[in-house]
Amino acid sequence: MNCPKCGTPLENTYRCPKCQFEEPTLKRIIMASNYHYNQGLSKAKIRDLSGAITSLQMSLKYNKHNTGARNLLGLVYFQMGETVSALGEWIISVHFQSRGNIAKNYIKKVQNNPGQLQVINNTIQNYNMALRYLEEGNGDLAIIELKKVVNLNPNYIRAYQLLGLLYIQHKQYAAARKILGRALKLDRNNITTVRYMNELMGYTHQRRKSREVEQQKAGLVQIKDPNPIVIERTAASYNDFNTSTLSFVNILIGIIIGAAVVGLLAVPSIKKTKASEYNAAVVEYSGQISERNKQIATLQNQLDTLTNENDKMKNNMDSVDSLADSGENEERLIQAMKAYLDNDFVTAGTVLADVNKSLLDGQDAQSVYEFLLSKTKDTVENQIYEQAHIYYDDKDYMNAVTYFNKVLNLNPDSAEAWYYMGRSYQSLTDFEEARNCYRTIIEHYGDSEYVDEAQSYLDQIQDQTSAGQTAESES
Template identity: 75%
Template sequence: MNCPKCSTPLENTYRCPNCQCEDPIMKRIIYASNQHYNEGLSKAKVRDLSGAVTSLQMSLKYNKRNTKARNLLGLVYFQMGETVEALSEWVISVHFQGKNNVAKNYIKKVQENQGQLQVINSTIQNYNLALQYLDEGNSDLAIIELKKVVNLNPNYIRAYQLLGLLYIQRKQYSAAKKILSRALKLDRNNLTTVRYMNELVGYSRQKRKNRDIERHKASYVQIKDPNPIVIEKSANNYTDFNTSTLSFVNILIGIIIGAAVVGLLLVPSIQKTKTAEYNKAIVEYSGEISDRNKQIALLQNQIDELTNENNKLANDADTSGNAADTSHNEILLIQAVKSYLDNDFVSAGTTLSEVDRNILSDQDAQTVYDFLLAKTKDTVIGQLYDEAYQYYGSKDYMNAVTMFKKVLNLDSDSVESWYYMGRSYQYLTDFEQARNCYRTIVDNYGDSEYASDAQQYLTQIENRKTESE
């Protein structure tokens, strides 16, 4: 909108910067936008993320240049696992306000974290693959892919909802309740999640109701006899027994006597036969167990012999490797001395950076190393560092690590080399080596300008390790 008096464009303000005139319509629009932004902020603080999205979107409908609302909407999307939506909002925010915009930092942090970008990529691919499996009617593979998604991105609410819905469809109500409960912890008032949870409650109530009905029916089962026996009282004490009743009693007595005969004659014979078979089986199993024990003992002896032989070979290999390393170190030291005598200090220092002083064979060699280091260190270290940083800047992190190691061989107190070598290891996803580099900076160089960044990246690596466990 433009100022009604001087036609100056009004951008995210209702007071003209030129004539100080207030536009009442623009004022109402900005107030409404800020009101919805405050509502979205309040909802986000209590983890009502879907409600916060609705309020913030309404705020942007009133004022698309409301940078705070757009940045907060990006953060809410990021918390919901919608990283692409979050980046879109932050890019639009930077477009409207290029200076002093915190969205630039959000975008930079996401882009610099290569591991997180790979996780985002894998999350999207696995979620789309799960949707494809559902289109093909293969819900088992879809569940497997969705489990991968929630493991990669524990904040991806849509994956929780779809996984819970599939569990409900398969009548795995306890698993569905567990998954949907995790989604509610992320977004407590999400309408879709709440609706699915209400469905689960309905299923549970119906199941409990059916169980109560069956139990109630079982307690009132009545047997209806189509031919009831009616006993009438006679005028005298004489009772006339029915012939059919006497026959039934005789048959019953005969069955009882026959069962007794069978029990007395056949049962002992059957028990004796079973006992003999049981004893025979015990003897056979004992023989088999004895043979297996002999085989196990023989194999264990072979394993022990092979283990001893392997340890011996490993010790020989270590000894040979150490000897080879020592010999190679001495060759490099001789080359450095030759270059120094030829007044080629650069080549001497470069060669010396590849020598490991700790494994030199004797004190004389270490003395020569210290002498050459003192003479060539100042000449070479800057050149090696510049070359290492060029590799780092061109994202050739393998060569960058190699060159930074050479710098640290010459100057172990080069904090910059420790820091950029740690960053290179982190980009190579060698988190253990990266953590060692950052830990060295934090423990030994806590007052340097790199200490705070090293602590931040160290915390990221340890949080990642905790989540994977």
């Protein structure tokens, strides 16, 4: 935004550095952003990381250029174990403020520590593996992977929450209380952690009540019958046996009892031992199979994770490049406007030729571009076109492409510029870009004198590409 009095650009301030005018609306916006930043800083100091994230995100909604709030948001993410999110905030912060930004130091500390990058990578892989096991219904294996995650990254709150939830599901309430307690120490007001802890308290309270009921049942005393039934015993009559006969009978009875004991105790024990050995062998082979399946799943998961990370990095780089191109376009537009106000129409038109209209953000910027284009197009278009042809005739095709592109920024309907830019790309063996230029002429400028030649060169590129593919297949 520019100062409404003198037109000086206001960068993250509501007071003009030149005329000291204070823009009231911008002042309210910046003060609201600073208020939420201070709230987030206070919450971060008392370990209320979730609340700090909410306040800092609100601060950035008011003022996306508040690099202090964005840097602090990255630090909070990093403290919660969300390293990827932290790097994303710091990269955006450096884009908005490239000089004197402490976020550069944060990024370098992460990038210059290969060990920490490996830990981050292993943490993501193990956490994704735990999620994969949960989708397959293997809760025990998921617990093992989550234990690895919290050992690698003791600040990863998501892993603590998921591990505590699994412990509750397996009725390991003491372990769940311990894990969720660690998560609360890291983020004392995390809504998810507090909800899990309340659920755990409800389970333990119900378990305590059932245990008290069982103890009350065990303490009951059986009431004795006041009129018991008494069975009278008659006096037994004994006969005298021969002592030797009695001894023989006793020995025989002992042998029979011993054989019975062996049959009842030893044989089942032997069968149990054999069954135990068989079960142990089955468990061992099952473990080996499970370990191999786990290794296969781990390798597949690593491949998927690396593919996803590569896509994310490409998207982040594309977004950063897009932001950088948008910022450069705005700077060029401002330079062109300054040159026009100084009555330097040639410089204004030359700078405007480097502006890509599609990257301009906002209706105001589009309107300024259209105004400057209408005022400077006729002045500089022919000069830039002549310079492009000079480069083309000198076979300096790189600069020729650059200047023909400037011509198209000023006049997108120049079929001649499209044709010669395609010829330049073809000379540079960039057949894909050359093909795009020729197709633009054929599809949009069918009445142009360059249509037949564009079609001829397009067929020539197609023949060259087909011949190259045939030679590669034969080799």
